Amino acid sequence: MAPVKLPTPVLRRREADHGELARAMRARVRGEVxxxxxxxxxxxxxxxxxxxxxxGVVLPHDPDDAVAAVEVAREHGAPVLSRGGGTSLAGQCCNVAVVLDWSKYANRVEAIDPDSQTVIVQPGCVRDELSRITTRHSGLVFGPLPATHSHCTIGGMIGNDSCGTTTQWCGTTAGNVERLEVLTYDGVRMWVGPTSEDEYARIQAEGGRRAEIYRRLRELRDRYGDEIRRRTPDVPRRVSGYNLVDLLEERGFNVARALVGTESTCVTVLRAELRLRAEPRARAMLMLGYRELGAxxxxxxEVNGYTPFILEGMDAKLLAYEELERLHPEAFPLFPGREAWLLAEFGADTLDEARQRAEEVAAxxxxDDATVLTEKSLRDQVxxxxxxxLGATARTPGGGPDTWPGWEDSxxxxxxLGEYLRGLTALFDEFGYSAASLYGHFGHGCLxxxxxxxxxxxEGVRRYRRFVERASDLCLGLGGxxxxxxxxGQSRGELLTKMYxxxxxxxxxxxxxxxxxxxRMNPGKVVHPNRLDTQLRLGGDYAPMEPPTVFEYPEDSGRFSRAAVRCAGVGQCRRLEPEGGVMCPSYLVTREEQHSTRGRARLLFEMLRGETITEGWRSPAVAEALDLCLACKGCKHDCPVFVDMGTYKAEFLSHHYARRIRPLDHYSLGWLPLWARLALLAPNTVNAAAHLPGVSGIVKRLGGIDPRRELPRFARASFIRWFRRRTPRGSGHRGRVLLWPDSFNTYLSPGVLAAAVGVLEAAGFRVTLxxxxxxxxxxxxxTGQLGVAERVLRRSVAAVAPQLHDDVxxxxxEPSCAAVLRADxxxxxxxxPxxxxxAARTKTLAELLTERAPDFRPRLSGRDPQPVRAIVQAHCHQHAVLGFDPDLALMRDIGLAPERIDSACCGLAGNFGMVPAHRDVSLGCAEQALLPAVRAADEHTLLLADGFSCRTQIEDAGPGRRPVHLAEVINAAVRGVPLGAYPEEAVAVRSDGRRAHR
Known part of the structure; x- marks a missing residue:
């Protein structure tokens, strides 16, 4: 049978008029254009x-809106790319096309049928959100679980035929798709799935374009059937190429599954009917250690013979990288001193049965090196x-080279697999790529x-190409x-002829x-592909702007351009739930790509590239994206490659407003330490004037402050004057300690500093200022006023240098101040020096007491023996920079039962939440977890928040409760007074004159 020869398609000569196209889109699409x-x-x-x-980019409101967008694109001859979470590693999610981003709006779960164990969902629904909803309604989940499960979309998973760890149990996405509603570029909208003879006859009887599509698919199947059977590799993880095997008669002529994995090159997926499954009720993990990865x-x-639920593998290099990057340190003791591990999970109805199964397999x-883990927290750590x-290996720590995809999932x-691992390792050595770490879904032979x-x-790009060609020969020679x-996408489309x-x-x-x-659908990907070494994000001609900067960027070779390319695109900043992290507060509220850490990093990269964004530091697009960055530093901790967007924002603002008029809040709140010192000259007068009806509104307006926010009240008395006049107390047998009088507590909450003095002296320290x-x-x-910041900070370091030389x-x-001293x-x-x-000497109160006074643990009095319940809001910088474990341990030791709020951020973040334009996002951040937890707390529950911003947000937006600092709680325990009854010396320097209450 002679195959039908098709001409290579080319783009229409009538290129899209982008201005006209944009106007037409805005006129007919309800979503954002x-x-x-x-x-x-x-x-x-x-x-x-x-x-x-x-x-351009279109954010459709729903599937009908996407149909309208594709119709407009067709009328103007514009290509279309349907995109999910944008985490693809092969280039299939970038193109010169109209991009449909489904994730913001078209993300509904439309119907769940527990009887048939199916669900109908829109493409923008996130995988974990889908399973949360289906579990609640049916006890079932969508099986495939990629590493990006917290933020990848179902549409993206369908486009990519995604897999993940659980594919050992449930198969790839294709095997879990029942039907798809699809749209062709020329306007045919239809549901597709398995096609019986009767269904096929009905479609043909109806006639039209749909009938033509089905007829030609059957003809293709009949012409190429034998070749499809012969050339399709029989491996569990065959994601390359199209799933033509699903068109075969013995596979039910399943058009839906044939379209899974086509990467938006054939149709636009509008809806999906998915199969749901019941997960094992209990699991146990078997960890097997090896002296060599190939072993x-x-x-x-052999392990596969016991049908594990999951079977993963990793080398010791990955663990070493994560250890150097301080990722998941709690998990390191679980890994013995080996060079490689297999991680097998076995499922059962009960934990005892799962454990017995794992132990039986081990026996x-x-x-000789087998460990069984049943505790969920330990398995989660592994x-x-x-x-x-992916994130841990994207930039090798310790000054190692940057690493890239390109041969990441063969x-x-x-x-x-053992043979392949040894061959690939030898190839790495030959090409000088020995820094590469290998891990993956070993049960399915996927690396x-x-x-x-x-x-x-x-030359580096040519070497990259030579390596990929050699690696593909190795893989395909083993039947892979x-x-x-x-x-x-683009990275392997060119190689499909070698494989098939x-x-x-x-x-x-x-x-x-x-x-x-x-x-017109995602041209240049998979078939008729662009070359794998073209359209590179970097490339041999990459020459970004190398501007002089104020910050040093020691982790990025002193170059802002290297910091801007740090983001690997993993998209962890696009999670829909805080999940114990902080990143990225504004994205959790807005669901906007530009308000994710990744979106901001991409804009900074493009700014330095200077092609699409041409204004450099003056770019309004970059300024707009960074405007809603709260500088929480969450990305510095939660991002797998440690993007530090708070620092990048400060750097950008410094240049953006150089020799320009700044926003009013930069002068009011940005210079707060100075105004607070001046206010101390006549605090009562300043407070009265600032809160006088009519005057207050003018003050806020002049300062660029949200009129619905309460202006801070300055302290009525000077903490520093009080401290200098008092007689030092305590034995001082533990030596001196320098208490940092930060501006927030000194001028706005001096009771916190006074309480800390009491605690430190009771613990045996001699307190100095x-x-x-x-x-x-x-x-x-x-606020990016870095010239002033540098002068102020340098003077401050010089002021405390003598004590630093004495190791005091x-x-x-204040956590944000501690973070500056320790890191910024x-x-x-x-x-x-x-x-x-x-940086080395700066400690939090909990750290100091833990390290220098381990026997000092005053217990709260006036209570029954039961611990006092406490809701605790950890400041973002405690989470991201300082660490919070010593605080929690200390709370337990003094008689508290702390419950840390699983919150992204309080949302105030210094001046951020005080600006009128930020109000909705600020309160939206607080409503993620903080304010609901505060409202739910009863009157006997203590509210703890060390951050001044956190306490202010709770008092301003919460139900009238006053949170306290840990220093105030420990001081109450030291004095043996009930919580809320503080010594008069502390109350005397409080800003509001009121006693604290629970």
Whole structure:
């Protein structure tokens, strides 16, 4: 049978008129239509090596809205790309096209049928959100679980035929799709799925374009059937190429599953009917350690024989990288000193049965290094290590090279995995890529790896290509698949002829042409692909702007351009739930890509590239995206590659407003330490005037402050004057400690400092203060007034240098100030010995008491023996920079039962929440978890918040409860007074004159 030869499709000569196209879109699409440079720049890349600036971006409200958008695109000849979470690693989610981003609006779960165990869902629904909803209504989940499960969308999973750890149990996404509602570029809207003879006859009887599509699909199947059977690799993780095997008669002529994995190159998916499954009720993990990675691969077939629920593998290099990056340190003791591990989970109805199953397998295998874990928290720690693989290896720690995708998910038959691991490792050594770490879904023979390709020189790009060609020969020679999870896109589309042969590739081309004859759907991907070494995000001609900066960026070789390329596109900042982290508060509220850490990082990258965003530091698009960054530093901790957007924002603002008029709040709240010191000259007069009806509104207006916010009240008495006049107390046998009089507590909440003095003296420390005014310059840093910040901070370091030389610890009570002293100061002032000493000596109150006074644990009095329940709001900087475990441990020791709020951020964040334009986002952040927890707390529950911003947000937006600082609680325990009855000396310097209450 001679195959039908198709001409290579080309783009229409009538290119889209972008201005006319944008106007037509806005007229007919109810969702958001964005053709501005900033949005196009943000969507120019995914998590791959590729970059193509789109024509524009449309956020449809629902499937009907997407139909309207595709119709307008068709009328103007514009290509279309349907995009999910944008985490694709092969370049399939970037193109010169109209991008449909479903994630913000078109994300509903429309129907759940527990009887048939199915669900109908819109493409933008996030995988974990779907399973949360289906579990609540039916006890069932959607099976596939990629590492990005907290933020990847169902539409993206369908486009990519996503897999994940649980595919060992449930199969790939294709195997869990029942039907799809799809739209062709030329306007055919239809549900597709398995097609019986009767259904096929009915479709043909109806006639029209749909009948033509089905007829041509059957003809293609009949022509290429034998070739499809012969050339389709029989491996569990065959994601490369189109699923033509599902068109075969023995597979039910399943058009839906044939379209899964086509990466938006054939149709637009509007809805999906998915199969749901019941997960095992209990699981136990079997950890097997090996002296060599290949030996772990050799053992996979034997372990597979016991049908594990999950079977993963990883090398010791991944663990070493995560240890250097301080990722999941609690999990390190679970891994013995080996070079590789297999991680097998076994499911059962009860935990005892699961444990017995794992122990039985361990006994039968007879391996000399086997551990069984049943406790969920321990298993979660192990999986956290495994799921952090992509981010942890994207930039090797300790000054190692950056690593990139490009050969990150190949798969071979599991019985040949050991052979493949050894061959690939040898290839790494030959090419000088030995920094690469290997891990993945070993049970299905699928490997993940990020490789230190040189993608910024012409020779490096040529070497990258040579490696991929050699690696593909190795993989295919073992009967494998180029992709076992992430798809083909651009990075592997060019290699499909090597895997399938020319005849099958022609079949792929015909398949696409049946649905998309004019090649308008995501052109240049999978079939008729662009070369794998073109359209690179970096490339041999990459020459970003290298501007002088104020911060030093020591972790990025002193270059802001390297900091801007740090983001690997994993998208963890797009999670829909805080889940114990902080990143990214504004995205949780707005669900906007530009308000995610990734979106902001992409804009900074494009700003330095200077092509789509051409205004440099003056860019309004970058300024708009950074405007809603709360500088919470959550990304510095939660982002797997430690993007520090708070610092990047301060740097940008410094240049953006250089020699320009700044926003009013930069002058009012940005200079708060100065105004507070001046207010101390006549605090009663200042407070009365600032809160006088009529005057208060004028003050807020002049200061750029939200009129619905309460202005802070300055202290009625000077804490520093009070401290200097008093007689030191306590034995001082533990030595001196320098208490940092931060501006927030000194001028606004002096009772906190007074309480800390009482605690430290009772613990045996001699408390001292700096001999002159000091400030960490936080307010100037956060508003980008870095010249002032540097001068203030340098003077402050000089003021405390003598105590630092004597190894005196510095106790900082305000978490944001402590974070500056411990981290930001070093980047701002450079490699200064005293700055290093200050960072090393700075302690939180809990850290100091834990390290220097372990026997000092006063117990709360006036209570029954039961611990006092306490709701605790950890400041973002405690989470991201300082650490919070010592605080929780200390709370328990003094008689509290702390419950940490699983909150992203309080939302106030210094000046952020005080600005009128930020009010909705500020309160939206607080409503994520903080304010609901405060409202739910009864009157006997203590509210703890060390951050001044956190306490202010609770008092201002909460139900009238006053939270307290940990220092105040410990001081109450020291004095033996009931909570809320503080010594008169502390009350005397409070700003409001009121006693604290629970």
């Amino acid at each position: 964005r053709f501005d440079a900033g949005t196009r720049a943000m969507y120019a890349t995914d998590a791959s090596n590729y970059r193509q600036v789109p024509i 772990a691969g050799d053992h996979v077939p 039968r295998i007879g391996h 999986w956290d290590v495994r799921e952090s693989g 798969a071979v038959p599991p019985e040949r 993940h790896v990020s490789i230190p390709f040189d993608l910024v020189t012409a 698949s180029l992709s076992g999870e992430h798809g083909d 042969g020319e005849t099958m590739v022609r079949a792929f081309e015909e398949f696409k042409a049946i649905f998309d004859p004019e090649n 700096p001999d002159r005014a000091v400030c960490c310059a936080l307010t100037w840093i956060s 610890p510095v106790v900082a009570l 100061a070093h980047e701002l002032l450079g490699d200064d 005293d700055t290093r000493r200050l």
